[in-house]
Amino acid sequence: MARTMQTAKKANQAKRKAASPSPPAPPPAVAEEERQVKRRAVAVPKQALQAIEHESHNTVPGEVFVFGDGDCGQLGLGEDVTERLRPCPVSVDGKQVLQIACGGMHTVVLTEDRQIFSWGVNDEGALGRETAGELWEKSGNASGQPGDPYVPGKVAVPQEAGTVVQLSAGDSHTCALTAMGAVWAWGTYRDSSGVMGFGTHTRIQLTPVCVYEPRKAEDQVVRIASGADHTAGVTAGGTLLTWGNGQQGQLGRVGERLSDRVKMETLLTPHAVPFRRIRGTSNRISDVNCGTYGTFATTSSGQILAFGLNNYGQLALPGQVPVYAPTPVKALEGKGVTLVRSGQHHTLVLAEGGSLLSFGRPTYGRLGQKDAEVSADAACPEPKAVDGLEGVQVAGAAAGLAVSGCFSEAGDGWLWGFGTSNQLGKGDDDEDEIVPKKLAETKRFANQKIVQLEFGGQHAALLCVPK
Numbered sequence: 153m154a155r156t157m158q159t160a161k162k163a164n165q166a167k168r169k170a171a172s173p174s175p176p177a178p179p180p181a182v183a184e185e186e187r188q189v190k191r192r193a194v195a196v197p198k199q200a201l202q203a204i205e206h207e208s209h210n211t212v213p214g215e216v217f218v219f220g221d222g223d224c225g226q227l228g229l230g231e232d233v234t235e236r237l238r239p240c241p242v243s244v245d246g247k248q249v250l251q252i253a254c255g256g257m258h259t260v261v262l263t264e265d266r267q268i269f270s271w272g273v274n275d276e277g278a279l280g281r282e283t284a285g286e287l288w289e290k291s292g293n294a295s296g297q298p299g300d301p302y303v304p305g306k307v308a309v310p311q312e313a314g315t316v317v318q319l320s321a322g323d324s325h326t327c328a329l330t331a332m333g334a335v336w337a338w339g340t341y342r343d344s345s346g347v348m349g350f351g352t353h354t355r356i357q358l359t360p361v362c363v364y365e366p367r368k369a370e371d372q373v374v375r376i377a378s379g380a381d382h383t384a385g386v387t388a389g390g391t392l393l394t395w396g397n398g399q400q401g402q403l404g405r406v407g408e409r410l411s412d413r414v415k416m417e418t419l420l421t422p423h424a425v426p427f428r429r430i431r432g433t434s435n436r437i438s439d440v441n442c443g444t445y446g447t448f449a450t451t452s453s454g455q456i457l458a459f460g461l462n463n464y465g466q467l468a469l470p471g472q473v474p475v476y477a478p479t480p481v482k483a484l485e486g487k488g489v490t491l492v493r494s495g496q497h498h499t500l501v502l503a504e505g506g507s508l509l510s511f512g513r514p515t516y517g518r519l520g521q522k523d524a525e526v527s528a529d530a531a532c533p534e535p536k537a538v539d540g541l542e543g544v545q546v547a548g549a550a551a552g553l554a555v556s557g558c559f560s561e562a563g564d565g566w567l568w569g570f571g572t573s574n575q576l577g578k579g580d581d582d583e584d585e586i587v588p589k590k591l592a593e594t595k596r597f598a599n600q601k602i603v604q605l606e607f608g609g610q611h612a613a614l615l616c617v618p619k
Contacts, residue, residue: 203331212603221573221575225258225302226272228303238594247264250266258270260279318375320442322380323380325350348396379443379446390452393423401475402459405477406476441492442494446461446462454488458478458479464532467499468499488505490502495518547559548603554570559602562601566588569584571584575612
């Protein structure tokens with residue numbers, strides 16, 4: 153099984169290197185049309201906007217710790233460090249950090265002075281800064297002084313973007329939310345055929361560019377989240393925006409079949425997701441969380457809606473088929489859900505009272521349910537409690553490709569699932585964990601309180617403050 157995961161990893165790296173990075177120039181007619189659109193947009197007066205706030209914006213700075221496999225630089229510890237078996241601190245230009253976002257093979261952080269630093273794979277522009285390699289060399293924009301992708305490097309966000317308050321990251325893209333509710337992004341999205349593109353006329357975006365700018369207070373985005381190849385944002389007015397790859401239904405607004413023209417114009421630009429009003433509930437969205445191929449939206453009345461890939465019951469919906477429109481998750485009704493974190497084929501839910509539930513694919517122990525069936529095609533769509541956490545007041549959680557983790561109100565961590573990528577932080581022990589195993593304190597990782605946990609494809613990252 154480990155060899156299968158490693159083979160898939162090498163295949164993904166080969167796909168990234170084979171992708172053509174040259175962004176085609178728009179034809180004259182298209183360029184003129186874009187200029188006309190911009191002129192019309194300027195004529196529309198913008199409302200006076202104020203800085204946004206959302207409970208998901210962390211304002212307490214801490215220190216970054218990483219562990220797992222890092223042969224492509226995703227640990228940020230230099231080219232010679234290809235793995236860390238226990239949590240290891242990362243120096244981010246000597247700065248404290250407010251937030252971590254892990255992509256498939258890259259990591260980005262937001263520092264206390266609101267700067268963005270990135271490291272890891274940059275084959276498709278996910279780092280947002282110049283590094284060595286064909287991507288920048290063929291772009292015509294190389295300075296001749298490329299940065300090192302194996303250590304944290306600063307992303308130059310244009311000054312007009314203003315203050316950054318939140319980050320999200322997917323397999324090959326990164327997004328940044330600003331205090332005025334605009335979204336900046338870079339990299340690209342992928343579909344089943346390879347590089348899908350970043351925008352209507354952009355194949356790969358090398359540096360940060362504005363992809364969404366509000367003109368009214370109700371249109372300001374207050375929260376962003378990313379799956380492998382899609383992004384979602386919640387506005388102050390309660391609208392859910394999605395863009396990127398929608399092949400598995402994860403955008404919640406497109407069907408199974410789309411023409412190439414519709415793909416470029418509709419998928420890669422933020423558009424609102426239509427919600428059918430359900431009697432006795434609100435269709436105003438207050439929060440969103442993305443799995444690898446799925447999306448969970450929370451309404452202001454606390455209802456959970458889901459759409460996307462459901463082949464192992466990871467949406468807790470019946471049928472094990474893709475869901476293309478927002479659908480109420482009846483299995484979570486009445487549970488007081490406060491947090492949803494979804495991985496590739498499984499999902500974790502934090503319910504009222506600090507209890508943790510899981511559902512989806514049970515193999516490798518990722519559900520943390522000791523009695524779950526673990527055959528190759530097994531599916532567990534019914535939310536059940538994670539074993540081994542009795543008496544633990546869970547504060548946060550994360551789900552990866554085949555791993556899971558959580559941390560308590562006291563800041564202690566528990567990890568379980570696939571062990572071969574060293575994402576469980578157990579040292580030389582690379583066996584799978586069927587139920588949560590507490591993360592041990594070490595000399596480098598002592599007296600630390602975990603306040604955020606994130607998983608990449610083969611690595612994990614923690615944001616910690618002193619206990």
